[in-house]
Amino acid sequence: MxxxxxxxxxxxxxxxxxxxxxxxxxxxxxxxxxxxxxxxxxxxxxxxxxxxxxxxxxxxxxxxxxxxxxxxxxxxxxxxxxxxxxxxxxxxxxxxxxxxxxxxxxxxxxxxxxxxxxxxxxVRAVEGTKASIACTRKTTPGLRALEKYAVRAGGGMNHRFALNDAVLIKDNHVAIAGGVAEAIRRARAGVGHLVKIEVEVDTLEQLREAMEVGVDAVLLDNMTPEQLRQAVAIVDRRAITEASGGVTPATVAAIAASGVDLISVGWCTHSxxxxxxxxxxxx
CATH class of the missing domain: 3.90.1170.20 (Quinolinate phosphoribosyl transferase, N-terminal domain)
Incomplete structure (x- = not known):
């Protein structure tokens, strides 16, 4: 690479x-x-x-x-x-x-x-699957550019560099907006056509709601490999699927085998x- x-x-x-x-x-x-x-x-x-x-x-x-x-x-x-x-x-x-x-x-x-x-x-652990390893914004203050560069040197990908790179609707955004669909609608109305929108979902029900409205990417938070497989089927290539939470060297291969596109890992930079x-x- x-x-x-x-x-x-x-x-x-x-x-x-x-x-x-x-x-x-x-x-x-x-x-x-x-x-x-x-x-x-x-x-x-x-x-x-x-x-x-x-x-x-x-x-x-x-x-x-x-x-x-x-x-x-x-x-x-x-x-x-x-x-x-x-x-x-x-x-x-x-x-x-x-x-x-x-x-x-x-x-x-x-x-x-x-x-x-x-x-x-x-990266070696997920070879043979479609999944890529991505970092997060969990970086040392002031060293983000260098730490994300190091992820690339190790064969990984970079997630957002900053809050203005893309829209990532998290659980607290959803709670304040009053639901997944409403949060996505507000985001789409508030940003330009070149800005990607991703939403974090905790359940398959939230995922279905997100897909009904339409979104560029979904962050599947703390789901089991079986739940991830179901989520990938629900999305059916209509959005990028990202698994996050519970990722360790021991679990990453099973997560990748679910068919997700990305696996995001915070500890690769902060720990x-x-x-x-x-x-x-x-x-």
């Missing part, structure tokens, strides 16, 4: 903020005191466990913003699968800058690679474990 890199214009403010947070008001006082100003080093960035890499642009930028004299030679690119011990990149330059940028670079790379890794696992990546002096 191919995916485009994020523009530097998006990445750089996030990396600058992270570096500023780490440097504080006095900078890296440890490296300044311990390391001679003219000392140079070469470091090897290597995986310590198997996973899928994402976030190399952010990691590289962390070093280069600290000191433009630092060079990064990549041995792989984002989206690549690594095994424990595989070398990801070699970073060379002034030692002070290398040590100052190290933690910020590894924070970005480890976090984003963790997201890509769990996403890739879910993915960091991929263990090390940065050590080159021997």
């Amino acid at each position: 191919t995916f485009a890199p994020l523009p530097r214009l998006i990445i750089e403010p996030l990396v600058r903020n992270a570096l500023a947070e780490d440097l504080g008001l006095a900078g890296d006082i440890t490296s300044a005191a311990v390391i001679p100003a003219d000392h140079r080093s070469s470091l090897v960035m290597a995986a310590r466990q198997q996973g899928v890499i994402a976030g190399l642009d952010a990691a590289e930028l962390a070093f280069q913003l600290v000191d433009p004299a630092i060079t990064v030679v990549r041995h792989i690119e984002d989206g690549s699968t690594v095994l424990a011990g595989d070398i990801i990149a070699t970073i060379s330059g002034p030692s002070r800058g290398l040590l100052t940028g190290e933690r910020t670079a590894l924070n970005f790379l480890g976090h984003l690679s963790g997201i890509a890794t769990v996403t890739a696992g879910l 993915a474990p960091t991929l263990d990546i090390g940065l050590d002096m080159q021997s």
Whole structure:
């Protein structure tokens, strides 16, 4: 699967903020005191466990913003699968800058690679079905663009980036509007013709009501695989079907087998474990 890199214009403010947070008001006082100003080093960035890499642009930028004299030679690119011990990149330059940028670079790379890794696992689990794995808006505040990029690096798809991307009528919208059909009618009257409308339903009865009015997509919330199969039959390709809730590595294959088009997962961004990546002096 191919995916485009994020523009530097998006990445750089996030990396600058992270570096500023780490440097504080006095900078890296440890490296300044311990390391001679003219000392140079070469470091090897290597995986310590198997996973899928994402976030190399952010990691590289962390070093280069600290000191433009630092060079990064990549041995792989984002989206690549690594095994424990595989070398990801070699970073060379002034030692002070290398040590100052190290933690910020590894924070970005480890976090984003963790997201890509769990996403890739879910994608593998649904191979042979029509279902695609999608993320949600359950992202770290300020890091949504990077985290959704990491999902793409892992072979997944992105759901909405923000509230203005599309209409997603949730249970509280339905409750306030007075019903599924009324909520859809209000949404259709309130947005332009290019805006997609999706509605969340908890029951097959709500689904039938939604299909009578007409909608672009239905979010089938916390349904069993059997209920999902019935829902797919009711929709009969008249809308995109999305399963959400109760998705785990153990359940995702059965959910996909129901015939849904999408399976949305929040924890792949908000709870993915960091991929263990090390940065050590080159021997």
